[in-house]
Amino acid sequence: xxxxxxxxxxxxxxxxxxxxxxxxxxxxxxxxxxxxxxxxxxxxxxxxxxxxxxxxxxxxxxxxxxxxxxxxxxxxxxxxxxxxxxxxxxxxxxxxxxxxxxxxxxxxxxxxxxxxxxxxxxxxxxxxxxxxxxxxxxxxxxxxxxxxxxxxxxxxxxxxxxxxxxxxxxxxxxxxxxxxxxxxxxxxxxxxxxxxxxxxxxxxxxxxxxxxxxxxxxxxxxxxxxxxxxxxxxxxxxxxxxxxxxxxxxxxxxxxxxxxxxxxxxxxxxxxxxxxxxxxxxxxxxxxxxxxxxxxxxxxxxxxxxxxxxxxxxxxxxxxxxxxxxxxxxxxxxxxxxxxxxxxxxxxxxxxxxxxxxxxxxxxxxxxxxxxxxxxxxxxxxxxxxxxxxxxxxxxxxxxxxxxxxxxxxxxxxxxxxxxxxxxxxxxxx
Amino acid sequence: xxxxxxxxxxxxxxxxxxxxxxxxxxxxxxxxxxxxxxxxxxxxxxxxxxxxxxxxxxxxxxxxxxxxxxxxxxxxxxxxxxxxxxxxxxxxxxxxxxxxxxxxxxxxxxxxxxxxxxxxxxxxxxxxxxxxxxxxxxxxxxxxxxxxxxxxxxxxxxxxxxxxxxxxxxxxxxxxxxxxxxxxxxxxxxxxxxxxxxxxxxxxxxxxxxxxxxxxxxxxxxxxxxxxxxxxxxxxxxxxxxxxxxxxxxxxxxxxxxxxxxxxxxxxxxxxxxxxxxxxxxxxxxxxxxxxxxxxxxxxxxxxxxxxxxxxxxx
Numbered sequence: 186x187x188x189x190x191x192x193x194x195x196x197x198x199x200x201x202x203x204x205x206x207x208x209x210x211x212x213x214x215x216x217x218x219x220x221x222x223x224x225x226x227x228x229x230x231x232x233x234x235x236x237x238x239x240x241x242x243x244x245x246x247x248x249x250x251x252x253x254x255x256x257x258x259x260x261x262x263x264x265x266x267x268x269x270x271x272x273x274x275x276x277x278x279x280x281x282x283x284x285x286x287x288x289x290x291x292x293x294x295x296x297x298x299x300x301x302x303x304x305x306x307x308x309x310x311x312x313x314x315x316x317x318x319x320x321x322x323x324x325x326x327x328x329x330x331x332x333x334x335x336x337x338x339x340x341x342x343x344x345x346x347x348x349x350x351x352x353x354x355x356x357x358x359x360x361x362x363x364x365x366x367x368x369x370x371x372x373x374x375x376x377x378x379x380x381x382x383x384x385x386x387x388x389x390x391x392x393x394x395x396x397x398x399x400x401x402x403x404x405x406x407x408x409x410x411x412x413x414x415x416x417x418x419x420x421x422x423x424x425x426x427x428x429x430x431x432x433x434x435x436x437x438x439x440x441x442x443x444x445x446x447x448x449x450x451x452x453x454x455x456x457x458x459x460x461x462x463x464x465x466x467x468x469x470x471x472x473x474x475x476x477x478x479x480x481x482x483x484x485x486x487x488x489x490x491x492x493x494x495x496x497x498x499x500x501x502x503x504x505x506x507x508x509x510x511x512x513x514x515x516x517x518x519x520x521x522x523x524x525x526x527x528x529x530x531x532x533x534x535x536x537x538x539x540x541x542x543x544x545x546x547x548x549x550x551x552x553x554x555x556x557x558x559x560x561x562x563x564x565x566x567x568x569x570x571x572x573x574x575x576x577x578x579x580x581x582x583x584x585x586x587x588x589x590x591x592x593x594x595x596x597x598x599x600x601x602x603x604x605x606x607x608x609x610x611x612x613x614x615x
Numbered sequence: 616x617x618x619x620x621x622x623x624x625x626x627x628x629x630x631x632x633x634x635x636x637x638x639x640x641x642x643x644x645x646x647x648x649x650x651x652x653x654x655x656x657x658x659x660x661x662x663x664x665x666x667x668x669x670x671x672x673x674x675x676x677x678x679x680x681x682x683x684x685x686x687x688x689x690x691x692x693x694x695x696x697x698x699x700x701x702x703x704x705x706x707x708x709x710x711x712x713x714x715x716x717x718x719x720x721x722x723x724x725x726x727x728x729x730x731x732x733x734x735x736x737x738x739x740x741x742x743x744x745x746x747x748x749x750x751x752x753x754x755x756x757x758x759x760x761x762x763x764x765x766x767x768x769x770x771x772x773x774x775x776x777x778x779x780x781x782x783x784x785x786x787x788x789x790x791x792x793x794x795x796x797x798x799x800x801x802x803x804x805x806x807x808x809x810x811x812x813x814x815x816x817x818x819x820x821x822x823x824x825x826x827x828x829x830x831x832x833x834x835x836x837x838x839x840x841x842x843x844x845x846x847x848x849x850x851x852x853x854x855x856x857x858x859x860x861x862x863x864x865x866x867x868x869x870x871x872x873x874x875x876x877x878x879x880x881x882x883x884x885x886x887x888x889x890x891x892x893x894x895x896x897x898x899x900x901x902x903x904x905x906x907x908x909x910x911x912x913x914x915x916x917x918x919x920x921x922x923x924x925x926x927x928x929x930x
Contacts, residue, residue, distance in 0.1 A: 320616055329623075551907025556673055591626070592633040599634070600643075600673050604809025 260300030328392030335385030710738030
């Protein structure tokens with residue numbers, strides 16, 4: 186909380202309307218301090234440890250007395266980026282600075298999306314906070330529907346399969362390839378359900394206050410290539426990097442080599458943003474490598490304005506193969522995201538590709554596994570059905586069908602609720 | 616705003632009704648038979664009830680129960696006679712068997728592997744040794760006709776009392792309000808899966824905050840002696856045996872020697888109590904012997920117990 190308020194005060198002072206020319210260099214100080222705070226809490230120990238390990242690798246023993254025992258403030262990466270976007274927009278005169286401290290503080294600390302996004306740009310959120318809002322029935326009901334859908338994704342998908350993922354990743358050395366593949370696939374759904382569930386709840390809650398937040402997920406597992414995946418996964422972060430890092434670096438308007446360098450930087454920084462661990466950086470590097478073929482083939486914008494099976498009820502065979510391939514590649518990259526270290530990730534990967542021996546996997550608590558397979562299939566089927574509008578998951582004309590879907594959603598919530606699972610959202614740690 | 620509240624309320628009511636229907640359709644919630652205390656001060660089930668007992672989320676384990684005219688879960692009636700060989704199984708929920716179909720119980724399994732035997736299962740969840748020995752004493756006329764008695768005893772949980780007294784708590788739970796609430800299967804289900812625990816915890820925390828609590832110093836806690844209950848439990852056992860008597864010739868104690876203190880095992884041995892120890896049988900088992908989400912013996916575990924009892928009794 187003190188870190189959050191420090192940010193509010195820091196950025197608010199910088200952006201007063203009557204900012205004198207001589208105070209402009211204050212912008213540099215703000216940037217330095219903002220990133221410095223993030224670096225201190227999140228990356229200081231990581232870099233110190235990495236240096237020590239590097240020296241140890243070279244044969245020089247160093248004491249670990251430089252590492253600090255600091256607690257990472259919840260959601261620091263999110264509100265750092267949100268406040269940075271405000272200061273950058275004001276500096277580049279994209280928006281006018283606000284002279285209302287309460288409005289600004291509300292923008293930084295807007296509770297629904299404070300700890301895990303979506304990362305809002307000031308140009309979208311600030312005017313909405315500043316404006317007088319009246320009760321809007323439609324927005325309220327839309328918000329409640331999104332909250333219900335988000336809760337389903339969190340409780341019935343992410344939390345329900347979390348014990349399976351935990352078990353497989355913890356005991357990966359004892360499981361055959363099929364089980365390890367199952368663990369990786371389930372983690373894909375766990376992290377999607379967890380993070381997009383939170384985003385839906387945040388967007389829905391904001392709607393109850395009459396505020397529209399940006400969409401953060403648009404059915405990423407229906408993507409036909411990696412580029413489309415990144416246009417559908419954690420959209421607010423992708424847009425942030427695009428606007429404040431990729432484009433200032435030159436974007437894709439310069440030579441191919443420079444563009445490739447810029448893409449690499451964005452993915453590596455994105456990996457580092459997620460956590461101070463080489464696993465996240467490797468995850469970013471893998472996505473760079475996956476993105477390059479699409480980029481060099483100039484297919485990175487091919488699906489930017491369309492969704493699979495736009496005009497048909499079912500995807501074509503070719504689209505289906507592309508979706509499965511993209512999902513498979515993304516799933517492999519999640520192994521590095523989920524594993525506690527590079528060594529374990531590589532070993533997991535090695536076993537998954539060499540230890541072919543089918544064994545029926547048993548749930549660690551003895552529950553029927555078939556329930557989870559059916560659940561995931563139904564979930565993906567429903568995601569496909571609603572693929573055209575992520576903001577309206579229950580867009581049925583018939584009130585009877587709508588009610589039946591609500592009933593089934595709540596029924597699944599109580600079916601898959603597990604009191605043994607007590608989990609916060611995965612992205613709170615970032 | 617009013618429209619929203621009215622719509623939410625009406626949706627909520629319809630939703631609860633629909634969920635109640637779904638929970639009933641899939642039989643996710645357990646049926647709970649009625650209890651009572653009979654003329655002999657024995658707590659048991661009200662006779663002639665049937666239903667399905669369910670444990671775990673999404674009905675992970677379910678079993679049909681049938682309460683016979685004697686008030687116990689069994690496929691048969693208990694009508695002891697001099698003509699046939701009868702075995703009484705006395706115990707708690709493990710013998711009661713709400714985690715298995717009543718026609719696939721330990722008693723039935725014993726009957727399947729032993730010729731000419733009728734097994735009467737006097738099992739009731741929550742019974743301890745005081746309940747069990749009181750029951751045998753209370754139904755003396757029946758037990759005099761029964762040829763063999765096997766009492767399941769867990770030293771660590773069943774010997775906390777040295778005298779028998781009717782425990783009113785469980786029967787008192789059957790208040791009219793509770794009985795009505797139990798008819799709401801949705802409520803029974805969400806309670807069983809722990810969905811009501813978080814709000815209950817919040818209420819409890821609020822109550823605790825409002826109450827002034829007496830602080831116990833760390834020093835006081837440290838000076839508390841760790842009590843060895845083995846001696847107390849042994850004394851309770853002796854006291855109950857002394858009070859009610861024990862027919863050593865036709866009675867066996869079914870126990871797991873691995874969870875029973877040696878001093879108690881030695882006492883039983885030196886005082887000629889007959890014991891059926893299922894530790895080795897379970898240790899040598901090739902498959903799991905317990906239900907994962909229920910913690911009672913599974914079908915295989917029950918088969919092993921039945922086999923061991925069948926081999927141990929003098930028939």
